[in-house]
Amino acid sequence: MIPMKIGNLYFPFTNSSxxxxxxxxxxxxxxxxxxxxxxxxxxxxWQSLVELIYDFVLNLVNEQIGGLSGxxxxxxxxxxxxxxxxxxxRNPQGMIPYSFTVTSHFIITLGLSFxxxxxxxxxxxxxxxxxxxxxxxxAGVPLPLAPFSVLLELIPYCFRALSSGIRLFANMMAxxxxxxxxxxxxxxxxxxxxxxxxxxxxxxLSIVFALTGxxxxxxxxxxxxxxxxxxxxxxxxxxLHQLLFSLILHNYN
Numbered sequence: 001m002i003p004m005k006i007g008n009l010y011f012p013f014t015n016s017s018x019x020x021x022x023x024x025x026x027x028x029x030x031x032x033x034x035x036x037x038x039x040x041x042x043x044x045x046w047q048s049l050v051e052l053i054y055d056f057v058l059n060l061v062n063e064q065i066g067g068l069s070g071x072x073x074x075x076x077x078x079x080x081x082x083x084x085x086x087x088x089x090r091n092p093q094g095m096i097p098y099s100f101t102v103t104s105h106f107i108i109t110l111g112l113s114f115x116x117x118x119x120x121x122x123x124x125x126x127x128x129x130x131x132x133x134x135x136x137x138x139a140g141v142p143l144p145l146a147p148f149s150v151l152l153e154l155i156p157y158c159f160r161a162l163s164s165g166i167r168l169f170a171n172m173m174a175x176x177x178x179x180x181x182x183x184x185x186x187x188x189x190x191x192x193x194x195x196x197x198x199x200x201x202x203x204x205l206s207i208v209f210a211l212t213g214x215x216x217x218x219x220x221x222x223x224x225x226x227x228x229x230x231x232x233x234x235x236x237x238x239x240l241h242q243l244l245f246s247l248i249l250h251n252y253n
Contacts, residue, residue: 091219117161
């Protein structure tokens with residue numbers, strides 16, 4: 001950790017900071033290669049990759065968020081695209097020897113999920129005003145049960161951000177830890193000056209190679225899973241329950 005002082009404030013520059021900056025640099029480098037000629041009618045490999053990521057996220061947004069025009073939906077696309085691209089580049093880098101898996105730290109994944117959750121909630125409250133709180137009151141709930149319903153709806157709504165962060169952290173930590181443990185075991189057997197240990201090491205070594213390929217797929221899959229989980233937030237924040245407080249009061253009376 002390298003402490004950085006700006007005025008009276010200290011900002012520690014850790015391994016997480018370094019590798020997140022490297023990831024951002026790789027993404028910017030990809031965008032540079034894709035757009036350095038202003039874009040081609042016949043896209044090159046870099047441009048095709050960027051367009052593929054953009055179209056993929058845009059389709060996710062259009063499928064999930066209903067009740068809005070295409071232009072309004074596309075306002076959420078940059079946020080989700082940046083998140084997906086960052087995780088898509090960051091997660092597999094943890095498989096490189098002597099690298100660092102940023103998303104295996106709970107504070108990183110929790111900060112990422114909660115920042116997106118809070119931002120989308122603010123957008124939803126600005127768009128709907130006080131009607132935004134009807135998200136915690138499902139349609140058809142009797143008035144005496146409304147306070148309990150509000151509490152029961154708010155808890156899972158807030159826990160979505162927590163569950164997204166925990167899921168990403170747990171999957172990355174578990175997979176990388178398994179690879180590290182088996183790799184250490186295989187290396188120890190290889191260093192033994194015994195032919196039987198060397199022959200017996202073929203089993204753990206093959207498992208390590210298979211698990212490494214599996215974990216690489218999991219790292220890419222977790223970027224998709226995290227994107228799927230956060231794309232639910234805009235739909236719930238923008239498209240509220242159709243039956244609001246006034247209609248419930250009217251039906252109750």
